[in-house]
Amino acid sequence: MRRSLRSVLIATLVAPLVLVGQSATAHQPAPAATASLYQPTTPTRVLDTRTGVGAPTGKVGPVSTLTVDLSTHLPTDATAVVLNVTGISPGAATLVTAHQAGTARPSVPNLVLTGTEIRSNLVTVPVGADRRISLYNNAGNLDLTGDLFGYYRTGGGHLFQPQDGERVTTLTLGPRQTTTVDLTEYVDQTATAATLSLTAAPSASTFLTVWDGGPRPEVSSLNTAQRATNQATVVLNAGRLVSIYNHAGTVTLDIDLVGFHGVRFGAKYVPVTPTVVFDTRSGVGTRDHRVGPVTSAAPAEILPGTALPDTAIAAQLTLATLDPTGSTAVTLDERDTDPGTTDLTAQPGRVTPGPVTTTVLREHPNQRAYVHTRDSSTHVVAALTGYFTGWVPGCVDHCAYAEGPNLGELGIGTTTTSAPPSNTGLYFPVTDAGDGWALTSVGQLWQWGSDSRTGPVGWRDGRSTMPVPTAPFRDVEQVWYQEDEQRDSIILRRADGTLWGWGQQGYYRFNDSTDYNHIHRTPVRVHDLTDVVALDSSRQTTFVAKSDGTVWSWGVNYGGQLGFPDNEVPLRRTPLQIPGPAGVVDLHAARAIYARTAEGTVWSWGLNTDGELGTGSTAVTGTPAQIPGLTGVTSVTTADYGTAYAVAADGALWAWGDNSRGLLGNGTVGGSSNVPVRVTAIDKPVAEIVTKDQRVFARTTDGDVWAWGDNRDGGLGNGELCTDSCTVPTPRRIALTGITQVTAGQAVAPDGSVWRWGHLDAEGQRVTVPTRRTDVSDVVALRGGLFVIRP
DSSP: OOOOHHHHHHHHTSTTOOOTTOOTTSSBOOOOOOOBEEEEEEEEEEEETTTTBSSOSSOBOTTEEEEEEOTTTSOTTEEEEEEEEEEEOOSSOEEEEEEETTBOOOSSOSEEEOTTOEEEEEEEEEOOTTOEEEEEEOSSOBEEEEEEEEEEESSSOBEEEEEEEEEEEEEEEOTTEEEEEEOTTTSOTTEEEEEEEEEEEESSSEEEEEESSSSOOSOOSEEESSSEEEEEEEEOOTTOEEEEEEOSSOEEEEEEEEEEEESSSEEEEEEEEEEEEEETTTTBTSGGGOOSOBBTTBOEEEOOGGGSOTTOSEEEEEEEEESOSSOEEEEEESSSSOOSOOSEEEOTTSOEEEEEEEEOBOOTTOOBEEEEESSSOBEEEEEEEEEEEEEEOOOSSSEEEEEEOOSSTTOSSSSSOEEEEEEOOOOSOEEEEETTEEEETTSOEEEEEEOTTTSSTTOGGGEEEEEEEESSOSOEEEEEEEOSTTOOEEEEEETTSOEEEEEEOTTTSSSSOOOTTOEEEEEEESTTOOSEEEEEEETTEEEEEETTSOEEEEEEOGGGTTSSOTTTOSEEEEEEEOSSOOSEEEEEESSEEEEEETTSOEEEEEOOTTSTTOSSOOOOEEEEEEOTTOOSEEEEEEETTTEEEEEETTSOEEEEEEOTTSTTOSSOOSSEEEEEEEOOSOOSOEEEEEEETTEEEEEETTSOEEEEEEOGGGTTOSSOOOSSOOEEEEEEEOSOOSOSEEOSSEEEOTTSOEEEOSSBOTTSOBOOSOEEOSSOOOEEEEETTEEEEOO
16 A cells, blocks of 8 residues: 555654665765855756756656766865756655765655645755765656756855845746846845745746846746745846746745855855754754644744754754644744744645755854744754854955954854954944944844843844844934933834834833833834934933924923923823924934034033033023024034033034033033033144043044043043042143044044053053054944954
């Protein structure tokens, strides 16, 4: 009696059972492989049993193995081949398994077909010196095709940069229709090939072809008559475009990015003898050896153990679903929340294997990934077929480097202290950055480190030791991050003027919910605001300026910070327009709130203990008023204890507010000023003001640097080491010239050198004058503790 497809597969997928017709001693294990590089090729059909390409004409019979010689297509140093293998109408339920010729057949198949089905999967098959592979058919008589998309070799090629799953687009194609997909914003500018996950929902039996444009090759990337998923690794042209062709019917196609190959950075591939590392039926590789299907309510951890070395940054697996309760998308990802992408589509009543490549959460010794099922429960088996290791970081312009103590907050992929600065691996140019985040030139936010509230979206406990793209946006123009009294939140301003954020709700930060302690784990729209051009926040109150120049606020009205008298409006759950200021283009929120207009005037309101409103009074007010005497202002900032500064277009520097630590720069210590006073000690136009830890640094337009305030530990860089009175109330020029950027303790020169002061040298001595760093060069900017470098 013929066994059913389900019974065949259940027997087959229980490692280490021997397949029907397979001798346990007939073959030797594959030899240990060498780390290899990928070489993409023009898609080429190298096997077709219908026409005699690559093998004699004729179907492959039951319990039979077809050996294919690829020596004319592969170099002598090839270690593995990447093929799309298609099984055609076997006449009986069957499975197809690909493996290196002369080695033991793996227990997890690559293809499972019904009797009349045409179906394909991408396979990466190790090859030996003879460059031959074997294709085993379990039942029926079927035709096989094999389309070559590339190969791995030891003698040269391209590295692989895995990506956490990201949806590129969803599109619809009619019969014999071709479209183009632009991957410019998703892969590095030097990428040579991309690996995509394609999920097709066809109205008729069809095949799809993905290639780099030009004449369409006679190959297929996905063959199916029902909803199915397959990987495709495709060569990229100079424009980083790919073409997609649909042969029949109408198909809805989800395209997810898995990773890309390039010459500058990434990891090498090591094929391994396929090994089952996860099985929900037996508890192999599960947390606490848990037995039971994966459900949509919670992901399941894959714990590969020693099968995956500590150096691996990504794993390649054959994933198979068994006994799903319904049709469902299955995703393998290092995040413990479903990223919304698809690696495999499970169908009820059948076993579905497929290729999956995933980054792994590198927390030695518990490297892991998570299996997610979206709509139904299913058993899952995973066999490790290879991994990517020896990651080489790379970047060509405005690259992010980090240094210092490290529990993952440096984003360099380890928890090892970094000295000198190490490459974080961000391959898009960095335009802005802060603690644990960076904004890239394509408008994408990347995050790393550990933050249970505002850490990388979708990551367990908000932890990642490497930069990961977060939030599904590529048009971010501003990142605002707050961390005070455990009210952690992050808000993004997008190009369309909308705001999106996550973290702790606090006082109506994101919406009008009163659940103060609620943590938003994924981005939510902030109060349906539109046309926002600037935002800032002061403790429990948030402010935005719109493109029409109006200012809006919401939250707690502490000291009139909402811009209304606090006895009239104690709090606001939703944004309310503040009367008074018009034409506002920028905001700065501290104890007092400052709104700068396009004409260069400044309005202020809020707390005023030390005259920080600058309006001639020390009275707290919720009514905005223009600060007299300030015109042509280009920037406003504040220091500790309520001192404010304004830089005018002519380079004039004005200060007002608290002077208990000599921060007004007028040569005195103590008291305050409730009106702006000119800082006259600096005899050149000021371009930039930086404040931190009761210290003020001013950079002039010609690159001189002046400093005043608290000089403990030589923090002002003026050559003096404070022993008693640490306040320097008059700005002093320090020994730097031609500086392009200054921070509180470091400065960047035009030649890319970095100078620092106030630190301990190798002998433990405090450095009190700017000293050139020898461990970093070619720096173009300092951003939130990161060095932005042009290699």
